[in-house]
Amino acid sequence: MLAFKRGEAPAFGELFARYKDAIYGYVRRRVNDPSRAEEITQDVFLALVQHRNGYEVEAKFRIYLYRIALNRIVSEHRKKKEEDPLPVNPAAGGGDAALVQQVREALGRLEAEQREIVLLREYQGLSYQEIAEVLQVPLGTVRSRLFRAKLALRDLLGGRPVRQAGRPVSAAGKSEGA
Amino acid sequence: MGKHFVEAEELQAYLDRELAPARQVEVERHLAECRECAALVADLKRVSETLQQWQVERAPASLRPPAIEAGEAAPRWRWKRLTLALAGTGAVALLALWITVPDLLKSGLQIEPMPEPKREVIIMPAPGPAASEGRAEEQEPQFAAGGAPTKTPPAAEPAPPPASPAYESRNEGRRSRERVVAEEALSSADQAAPTAGVMADKAATAGRMIAYQVTMTVEVKEFEAKKQRLLAVVEEAGGYVAQAESAETPTQPQRAVLTVRVPVAQLNPVLEELRKLGRVTREQLTTEEVTEQVVDLEARLRNARASEQRLIAVLNNRTGKVGDILEVEREIARTRQGIERMDAQRENLRRRVELATIHITLVEEFQAQLQPAPVGTRTRLRNAFVEGYESFIGMLLGFVFFLARYGLTLLFWLGLLWLGWRAMRRPVLRFLQT
Numbered sequence: 001m002l003a004f005k006r007g008e009a010p011a012f013g014e015l016f017a018r019y020k021d022a023i024y025g026y027v028r029r030r031v032n033d034p035s036r037a038e039e040i041t042q043d044v045f046l047a048l049v050q051h052r053n054g055y056e057v058e059a060k061f062r063i064y065l066y067r068i069a070l071n072r073i074v075s076e077h078r079k080k081k082e083e084d085p086l087p088v089n090p091a092a093g094g095g096d097a098a099l100v101q102q103v104r105e106a107l108g109r110l111e112a113e114q115r116e117i118v119l120l121r122e123y124q125g126l127s128y129q130e131i132a133e134v135l136q137v138p139l140g141t142v143r144s145r146l147f148r149a150k151l152a153l154r155d156l157l158g159g160r161p162v163r164q165a166g167r168p169v170s171a172a173g174k175s176e177g178a
Numbered sequence: 179m180g181k182h183f184v185e186a187e188e189l190q191a192y193l194d195r196e197l198a199p200a201r202q203v204e205v206e207r208h209l210a211e212c213r214e215c216a217a218l219v220a221d222l223k224r225v226s227e228t229l230q231q232w233q234v235e236r237a238p239a240s241l242r243p244p245a246i247e248a249g250e251a252a253p254r255w256r257w258k259r260l261t262l263a264l265a266g267t268g269a270v271a272l273l274a275l276w277i278t279v280p281d282l283l284k285s286g287l288q289i290e291p292m293p294e295p296k297r298e299v300i301i302m303p304a305p306g307p308a309a310s311e312g313r314a315e316e317q318e319p320q321f322a323a324g325g326a327p328t329k330t331p332p333a334a335e336p337a338p339p340p341a342s343p344a345y346e347s348r349n350e351g352r353r354s355r356e357r358v359v360a361e362e363a364l365s366s367a368d369q370a371a372p373t374a375g376v377m378a379d380k381a382a383t384a385g386r387m388i389a390y391q392v393t394m395t396v397e398v399k400e401f402e403a404k405k406q407r408l409l410a411v412v413e414e415a416g417g418y419v420a421q422a423e424s425a426e427t428p429t430q431p432q433r434a435v436l437t438v439r440v441p442v443a444q445l446n447p448v449l450e451e452l453r454k455l456g457r458v459t460r461e462q463l464t465t466e467e468v469t470e471q472v473v474d475l476e477a478r479l480r481n482a483r484a485s486e487q488r489l490i491a492v493l494n495n496r497t498g499k500v501g502d503i504l505e506v507e508r509e510i511a512r513t514r515q516g517i518e519r520m521d522a523q524r525e526n527l528r529r530r531v532e533l534a535t536i537h538i539t540l541v542e543e544f545q546a547q548l549q550p551a552p553v554g555t556r557t558r559l560r561n562a563f564v565e566g567y568e569s570f571i572g573m574l575l576g577f578v579f580f581l582a583r584y585g586l587t588l589l590f591w592l593g594l595l596w597l598g599w600r601a602m603r604r605p606v607l608r609f610l611q612t
């Protein structure tokens with residue numbers, strides 16, 4: 001990381017190799033066109049090179065990387081005036097096509113704030129703290145939004161809602177008896 | 179519902195291993211016992227698994243890391259923008275100049291010859307009975323009467339405003355440095371009585387005690403003679419020199435920094451004399467209200483004296499044990515120490531009210547004005563610096579005047595330009611990009 005900051009190409013090559021799939025995947029889930037996703041990913045890493053003084057340690061680097069990626073995705077959607085930030089066409093990739101479609105639709109129905117968190121947590125594997133920093137929201141907000149999003153997804157994905165006596169759990173809010 | 183001591187939210191955090199380790203263990207233990215929570219955890223887990231069904235392809239091989247050099251290219255790009263912005267601003271500035279210069283030239287004539295510096299005098303007379311003006315000249319500050327307790331309790335009158343400079347004056351002159359002159363305050367009151375004296379008297383009548391302090395700098399020609407004169411003036415007025423320092427280096431003008439104390443009634447005559455020593459480049463009077471401190475001190479002194487009396491009475495009765503008596507004696511010693519210290523403080527305050535403090539700096543007048551004939555390189559260099567400094571200040575002032583006069587107009591044009599730039603930026607950038 002420090003070597004990269006000093007401007008050494010090999011260090012950057014290493015970081016690129018480590019993160020390119022993750023960032024591409026992050027962008028790809030949001031942008032339907034694979035070649036556009038590639039361009040945006042390229043863009044993200046370019047911005048990273050340009051702003052290499054903005055982060056000191058790798059932990060910060062990840063946050064930085066995702067912040068840039070998120071910004072690019074948001075502006076891409078704004079440019080295309082897309083209402084639904086999740087591509088609807090089935091993308092290439094493994095898994096049961098029908099189920100994949102169901103997942104994407106379910107994600108598409110989440111509130112945007114919840115969806116961002118789910119994507120960063122479930123597919124990018126960021127910690128709550130990292131998500132909080134990428135999205136600039138309090139840590140506690142990340143935790144509660146993620147929980148509510150998961151509950152909503154459970155219902156959206158048609159999983160049998162478990163509502164046993166004494167434990168009312170709803171996606172709408174936190175109705176927790178202490 | 180009290181049986182779930184685990185918050186539902188915590189179950190997701192538990193799955194994500196985001197709980198504190200101890201809590202992680204506790205939740206795990208709860209899950210072993212609580213079927214409802216365990217079921218919810220299973221649900222949440224299944225949602226995650228389902229989500230994982232959606233996988234996307236890996237980054238295509240055509241995705242290459244951007245060359246570091248490509249990164250370096252960006253600043254050049256930014257330079258382009260900056261150049262463009264600068265060019266635009268320059269154009270507007272030129273336009274504004276073109277429009278305003280005729281005006282400026284006209285007004286420049288008005289700016290150039292600075293009239294006799296106008297002084298702004300703010301007089302803030304001490305609130306209190308105004309009836310006593312000039313009368314109670316010889317009245318002593320209240321507590322000076324042999325340590326008698328103050329007659330007016332502080333609560334009986336409204337709290338005085340915080341001590342502040344009684345007046346200050348500013349001088350907007352081009353050449354002059356800070357010049358704050360006490361006489362202005364009085365010349366308007368057309369009175370021969372000393373300013374500070376009058377104010378002190380007023381204060382005393384109102385039961386207020388004020389310490390006066392003057393800071394002044396005087397440039398003199400015959401340094402040694404004027405210094406002697408200063409000492410004589412102070413002595414004549416019944417004052418004394420509290421502190422004196424002088425610095426003398428061959429290439430520097432001579433300089434003496436003195437702190438003198440003069441009776442407050444003599445403050446104004448003394449200042450008059452000191453001003454005659456040479457050119458006053460700075461004079462500032464500050465006042466400090468010490469009434470509260472004095473009143474407080476008096477009260478504490480009374481208390482201390484009373485407890486001393488009580489302790490002595492205890493000692494005289496001699497009923498206690500030897501140890502107790504020793505303790506009482508120690509207590510008396512402590513109390514006496516306190517009384518002495520407070521007495522000293524009170525004396526100090528009294529002196530500060532009775533004697534005004536003057537911090538005066540005598541500076542030998544600058545050699546630029548002194549020796550016209552054999553001028554050394556050094557002196558010339560120094561003089562050049564002085565001139566440079568003055569012209570720099572002049573330029574700054576000119577700039578300030580310019581801004582004051584034309585700032586709004588400029589702002590208007592700049593705003594217009596900015597709007598234009600905003601509207602044009604995208605097309606221009608796109609053009610540059612191709």
Ligand SMILES: [Zn+2]
Nearest residue numbers: 182212214215
């Ligand atoms: Zn439970």
